[in-house]
Amino acid sequence: MKKKLAAMILTLALAAGVMAPVPAYADGITVEETSMDTATEKSFDTDYTVKWDADKVYWNKVTLDQQGILRIHLNEEDPKSLENYVVAVYSAKGEKIWKIMMDCAGAAADNYVGLAKGTYYVSLKSHYQFRPSTTYRFSFEKNNVCELEANEKKNDATGMKVNTMYTGFMGNSYGGAEEDNDMYAVTLKKGQSYKFICDADSYSEKTTIVKLLGKTTELSSFWPSVKKKDFCVASGDVFIAPYTGTYYAYVRNYYGKQYKYEIGVKKINLKAPTVSVSAGKSSAKVSWSKVNNYRYEVEYATNSKFQGAKKVSVYDQKTSVTIKYLTSKKKYYVRVRSCARTENDNNKKAYSAWSKVKTVTVK
Numbered sequence: 001m002k003k004k005l006a007a008m009i010l011t012l013a014l015a016a017g018v019m020a021p022v023p024a025y026a027d028g029i030t031v032e033e034t035s036m037d038t039a040t041e042k043s044f045d046t047d048y049t050v051k052w053d054a055d056k057v058y059w060n061k062v063t064l065d066q067q068g069i070l071r072i073h074l075n076e077e078d079p080k081s082l083e084n085y086v087v088a089v090y091s092a093k094g095e096k097i098w099k100i101m102m103d104c105a106g107a108a109a110d111n112y113v114g115l116a117k118g119t120y121y122v123s124l125k126s127h128y129q130f131r132p133s134t135t136y137r138f139s140f141e142k143n144n145v146c147e148l149e150a151n152e153k154k155n156d157a158t159g160m161k162v163n164t165m166y167t168g169f170m171g172n173s174y175g176g177a178e179e180d181n182d183m184y185a186v187t188l189k190k191g192q193s194y195k196f197i198c199d200a201d202s203y204s205e206k207t208t209i210v211k212l213l214g215k216t217t218e219l220s221s222f223w224p225s226v227k228k229k230d231f232c233v234a235s236g237d238v239f240i241a242p243y244t245g246t247y248y249a250y251v252r253n254y255y256g257k258q259y260k261y262e263i264g265v266k267k268i269n270l271k272a273p274t275v276s277v278s279a280g281k282s283s284a285k286v287s288w289s290k291v292n293n294y295r296y297e298v299e300y301a302t303n304s305k306f307q308g309a310k311k312v313s314v315y316d317q318k319t320s321v322t323i324k325y326l327t328s329k330k331k332y333y334v335r336v337r338s339c340a341r342t343e344n345d346n347n348k349k350a351y352s353a354w355s356k357v358k359t360v361t362v363k
Contacts, residue, residue: 035059036094036121044140047075051133052085052126060122062138064115069146069167071139072111072122089113089149090121097150100171100258111258112169114146114158143167147182154248157185162194165264170200170208170253184249186265188241193268193340193350198235198251200261209252210235212265215245238268238340238350268340270294270352273319275336277360282328284360286336287320294338297351298323301333304357313339326362334358 039059042048050058062070072087088099098113124136147168151158160166168182188194196212211222214231225232228242241247249263273288273296286298298321301309314321326332335357340350 036090036123039121042138044138047135047137049133049135050124056125058124060124060138061119062122062140063119064117064140066142067116067144067146067148068114068140068142069169070113070115070120071141072113073137073139074109075135075137086123086125087111088123089115090123092119092121094121111171112260114143114148114168116148147184151183152181154183154185157183157248160184160186160249160264162186162188162265162267165197165262168251168261168263169258170251170261171258181250181252183251184263185246186249187245188247188265190241190244193238193240193270195238195266195268195340196233196235196249197266198249198261198263200259207253209250210263211250212237213248213250214242215247217248219250240350268350270338270340270350272352272355273336273338275334275355275358277334277358279360279363280322281363282326283322283324284326284332284334284362285320285322286334286358288336288355290317290319291338291352294340294352296336297339298334298336299354300335302330304333306333306335328362331359331361334360 036059039061042060042062044062048060064070070089074085086099086101088096090096100111122138145164145166147158147166150156158166158168166184170182198210200208209222212231212233213219213221214228217230217232221230221232223230223232224234224237226239226242231242231247233239247265249265251261251263253259271291273291275286275288277287278285284300286300288296295317296314296319298312298314299306299309300312300323301307312321312323335354337354338352
């Protein structure tokens with residue numbers, strides 16, 4: 001009886017061991033000596049030391065009481081200590097939301113990650129067994145208008161408001177790093193003029209792609225277009241929104257060190273200039289008030305409906321033009337509008353309303 005009871009207890013114990021749940025995290029990381037559960041809370045602006053071991057992942061826990069940018073700094077006591085290492089950030093649920101791998105693409109002592117309020121786990125790992133120890137620290141900067149990782153897909157895009165510039169940090173995809181693109185979502189209004197802007201501290205060897213895409217436009221589409229079905233414009237472009245709804249700002253880098261950039265969509269209200277016209281011999285001089293950062297279009301005709309009208313484009317911030325070869329004693333109708341200047345005006349012109357119509361009788 002005692003033997004049967006002991007056997008039953010042993011069987012139940014083994015079953016319990018088999019059935020007991022084992023905490024699992026992203027990438028199949030399970031609870032063990034170097035698991036996420038071993039992470040201890042780290043303070044900001046405090047030095048910590050890691051002795052690299054290729055068989056270990058070193059875990060750190062950080063808590064953010066507000067949205068902002070987490071800086072992960074690795075001191076360069078020995079430049080080789082920063083070769084071939086991986087830094088990753090996980091959510092409190094163990095979901096990997098950011099990762100960067102540095103090797104011959106260029107070791108970076110500082111890595112920046114935009115994060116929302118909450119608890120995060122940061123893992124450090126070296127690919128080589130015989131690496132010296134490295135001192136590292138975490139710093140934090142409050143920022144309510146920064147990218148929020150993970151934001152690599154449309155459904156994870158960082159929300160943007162019009163007329164607000166956001167701070168982001170772009171990594172690279174070289175050597176297997178996954179922080180190689182960022183996505184932002186912004187709602188625009190049909191018929192309104194906007195300017196898409198993305199300014200970076202430096203583009204690594206000009207290997208960065210920046211586009212504002214429509215909600216149905218494929219990420220692989222990079223040809224300029226303001227058509228609703230394949231909307232796609234570049235940084236610096238001024239455009240008229242073809243529909244009311246969501247647009248996606250897309251930033252991608254496929255080589256080089258991490259860098260900082262500012263991104264946003266600004267609303268543009270084009271102003272109609274004030275116009276005056278004076279007659280000349282077989283000519284007319286048209287003058288108008290200056291509207292900063294725009295060029296102008298002058299239209300003139302011999303009828304008030306401007307049927308068969310001719311147009312003159314004026315660049316270089318000039319505020320007057322003389323129209324020649326007009327018919328003497330003939331009455332002309334003239335109006336002017338401002339136009340946003342872009343690098344590529346093909347199908348991307350944004351105009352103001354026409355000015356009040358002026359008339360002039362040529363001498």
